[in-house]
Amino acid sequence: MGVLDQDDQTLDEAQSLIQIAMSRMEGEFRQLLEDYSESVDPDWLFDPLANPSVVPLMETKTGQVMFTDSFEGEQEVPSKRPPLGPLFIDLLPSEVIPTLMNIAVCMVQSGYEMECCQAYIQVRKPILEESVSRLGMERFSIDDLQKMPREILEAEILRWMKALSVSVRILFPSEKQLCEKIFANRSLSENCFEQIGRGSMAQFLDFAEAVAIGRRSVEKLPRILEMYESLRDLLDNIESIFSGASCSKLRREASSVLCRLGESARGTFIEFATLIRKNTSRNALPGGTVHPLTRYVMNYLRLLLCFTNTLNEILGNRRENNCFMRADEGTNIRVPHDDGEGEHQDESLISTQVVHLIELLEINLDGKADLYRDSNLRNFFLMNNFQYIVQKVKDSEICRQLSDGWMRRHMGKVRQFHKSYLIGAWQKVIACLRDDGTHSGSEGGFSRGSSKSVLKDKFKQFNDTFEEVVKTQQSWIVSDPHLRADLRISIVELVVPAYRAFLTRYRSHLESEKNSDRVLKYSVEDLECILNDLFEEGSISHRRSSFS
Structure with missing residues (x-):
């Protein structure tokens, strides 16, 4: 029995020494990680990646988004892009890696893989989370996002897209690569990485899901489509990075969130039709x-x-x-x-x-x-x-x-509306210039009696009708410069030749009359100037201060 007791004591002492040695190794392992681990500077992280495109939206004073004429130029139509390969960065100095690897090998071979992995995860997980946070990702509850003002939510969505791209293409692959360097055992490296990165990836998915299930708004649709494209184009990368069995739920959730974003976009698109109808x-x-x-x-x-x-x-x-x-x-x-x-x-x-x-x-x-x-x-x-x-x-x-x-x-249809307006608004002006009732006698002779009186009435009727039409249309606006020019030309071509012919034919019979300027009120040039000043916002449609 004495020999057995001595052996047990020796074994206990050996185990105690091993525990002390492993504890020291774990401490050294943890200390090296803490000394050399730091969050990644976002300024140069964004550099190798193209930022997501920002669609110009214009704010109105009421806070509504208006899609305005400032959205100019041909835009490249987004389409599903092929998966972009990862970009690796060194998260730890290369000279530290061999020491960490040796400690990890020793601890794993001594049966202390759990302690080694736990120490590694406890240091690296908050570092990764801080790196993601520095990219602009904050933790919001669903309630926070539902109550968030639209302009703030839009800014958060833009940050989400940038941070997701950087994280999936740089941070997560680099973190996984570091795990694979430190832990030769694939199962251990996958387990460590998944525990380190799963929470950060879930944070991205939670944000996207909250946006997808939120109150639908037509103004949000472009951003939802951008979110859909961002997640869709990175989905293969996500499935490749989080490929372990323990991350199967995360992979399913990523696909599910993508579907919910698509359903949100589809439902919002339908609501756009309702908005027009109502x-x-x-x-x-x-x-x-x-x-x-x-x-x-x-x-x-x-x-x-x-x-x-x-x-x-x-x-x-x-x-x-x-x-x-x-x-x-x-x-x-x-x-x-x-x-x-x-x-x-x-x-x-x-x-x-x-x-x-x-x-x-x-x-x-x-x-x-x-x-x-x-x-x-x-x-x-x-x-x-x-x-x-x-x-x-x-x-x-x-x-x-x-x-x-x-x-x-x-x-x-535009031409038909143009024609209907032209005939309806200006035909009565032209009707004043018909020759009926202005002649008497044979061979077009002109008498100083009733026909001259009729002629004066004709000119007065034209003046009054023309002024009435112009006055009515002084506040009418054509914003399209080409349409405005075409419309003016059409009116001038309809009115001016008829007036010129009438004026040329009968002016000489009235010029000698008293107060003839009240009858022969407009020259051809006057008419052209007035008509060519119509339909422009802020313009004065009559060169005179009033029609008198």
């Missing part, structure tokens, strides 16, 4: 100019079509074969449909939606036009707004989504 006005817009809704919708479409491929992907994920609808039957997603003429056979989902949304806008504009009591102003309003729609289509990515036939029809 936009009502009690009063007609003064001046018959382009309605704010027209500007909003067309610039919003122009912005969304920077995400053409992504929208097709998102809408296609929930595509139903039999949900084609006319524009007045609801706001469900419409799918390409052969209308019998073959025009829609090759349409993408987003092309069909663009047609649908513009149809909704046109229906809404028809309703707003009915608010005008003056039929000429009604045609003027529709001409202005349809011209704006056509011009926005021609000048942007939207034109690629619409057929040539669509463009021809809508340009034809």
